[in-house]
Amino acid sequence: MEKVRIGFIGVGGIAGAHLNILSKMEDVEIKAICDINPQTLKRRAEEFGVQACYEDYREMLDKEELDAVYICVPPFAHADMEERAAEKGLHMFIEKPVELRMENAIRKHEAIKKAGVIASVGYCARYLDISDKVRELLKDRTVELVLGYFMGGAPGTPWWRQRDKSGGQLVEQTTHMVDIARFFVGDVEAVNGAFVALTKPSPDWTIDNASVVTLYFESGAIGAITSACMLGQGFKTGLDLFARDFIVEFTYGGIRIREPGSPPQEIKAGVNMYYEENRAFIDAVKTGDRSLIRSPYEDAVKTLEVTLAADISARERRVVELKFKG
Ligand SMILES: NC(=O)c1ccc[n+]([C@@H]2O[C@H](COP(=O)([O-])OP(=O)(O)OC[C@H]3O[C@@H](n4cnc5c(N)ncnc54)[C@H](O)[C@@H]3O)[C@@H](O)[C@H]2O)c1
Incomplete structure (x- = not known):
């Protein structure tokens, strides 16, 4: 063709x-x-x-x-x-x-x-050259802890603030961090979520304002993904991965590698994702x-399941096991 x-x-x-x-x-x-x-x-x-x-x-x-x-x-x-x-x-x-x-x-x-x-x-984010670099850095290391963030304001599109239309911040936006965490560390087998909405900027705002989601990876690693969309300003978007004597901080713009005894090493993203x-x-x-x-459809369904299960977990106050295997 x-x-x-x-x-x-x-x-x-x-x-x-x-x-x-x-x-x-x-x-x-x-x-x-x-x-x-x-x-x-x-x-x-x-x-x-x-x-x-x-x-x-x-x-x-x-x-x-x-x-x-x-x-x-x-x-x-x-x-x-x-x-x-x-x-x-x-x-x-x-x-x-x-x-x-x-x-x-x-x-x-x-x-x-x-x-x-x-x-x-x-x-x-899977298409960034720095994502390849992170995978390469992690190949011979054991990630034990993952911390992810999507903390800022709400996008202007009116459907975004309605839970039945967007699914809320974790499902709609922080999904990027959940997905890239899966790309780096592998599949998630269970989640535990906590959500909060103590304030409301307008009557049509039906989503939560912030959340913390614990991830249990199949590898045995654990993670915490935090979201906040009531800040009215950009604050923090990224993922930090921790292994023995090693930290890599990932953002869309670049990565920072920290190892004891060496100054932090920064690598900027070199491509448009x-x-x-x-x-x-x-x-x-x-x-x-x-x-x-x-990011084939099947893989994206796995990321979706993590975020939807977190919602169930928060409502029922229990750890939810993931079922979708593809
Ligand atoms: N990957 C990324 O970085 C990224 C960035 C922004 C948005 N998104 C995703 O893209 C999707 C759209 O977001 P957006 O910001 O472009 O929203 P938007 O509201 O700006 O655009 C969506 C468009 O879809 C149209 N639409 C709705 N229902 C339709 C239908 N039945 N038939 C035809 N058109 C229809 C709307 O009229 C609107 O023009 C969301 O799922 C969002 O999460 C991804």
Whole structure:
């Protein structure tokens, strides 16, 4: 295939970032776009010179000849998009989190598997060169403790502050830290969560303000992932990993390595993670090489389960064992 023909479902914030990158690739054609918001649809059509515009994704999938589809809608809005795309044999790039309910995610995972299509999920941090470096540094070390943070303000999109639409900060945002922790340390077998919401900035704010989640990794390592979204300012986003005589602090911008007796060593990220995940997806579609995809759907379902189980754990005040094995 000379050019990969792509359709977009949802062309809001993050889709804009993907469209910007893809529109500069010579082997990509943005063939059609879809959004339920006519103003957003018109704006993106003009910005990226797209002729075929739809307000209904089913119509777009039925009418357009596509190779792949980008699904960039909020967590609550996925409906049967993945199943329909899979039925049509379309490869998919899907934004995280993939769903808000495990049963839906598992159903979609089965549909994707049955269709044999490539499904890549937007856990972009996996594509950083410093993520490779962290994995290399940890290869011969035993991580015992992981501390993760996503502490700051709430994004402006109105659905984000509604629990039934976003799933809350851990499911929607801190999921990036849970996922990269899994990428570095391996699968999680159980979680224990505690959430708090003592204040409310507006009546439509139905999510928690902060949380602490204990992770029990299969390797035996333990972790604590903290979230806060009531701070009104950025504070801390990253992951610290601790092994004997060794600390590595990971952020999207770079890593810092600490070893006793040596000054801390800093390595800056050398690639754009959004470019890398898009390039990997397009190359995988063109060549059929699935090994290029660092966050396949099945793996993203495991990350989703960690965050949803933490929620159950908090409500029921008990440790919750994870079940999904792929
Ligand atoms: N990987 C990342 O770094 C990253 C960054 C930001 C957002 N995201 C994820 O991307 C997703 C979207 O977030 P966003 O910030 O772009 O949200 P957004 O609200 O800016 O955009 C979502 C768009 O989807 C459209 N939409 C909703 N339902 C639809 C439907 N049924 N059919 C077609 N269009 C529909 C909306 O009208 C809107 O334009 C979220 O899951 C979010 O977590 C990922």
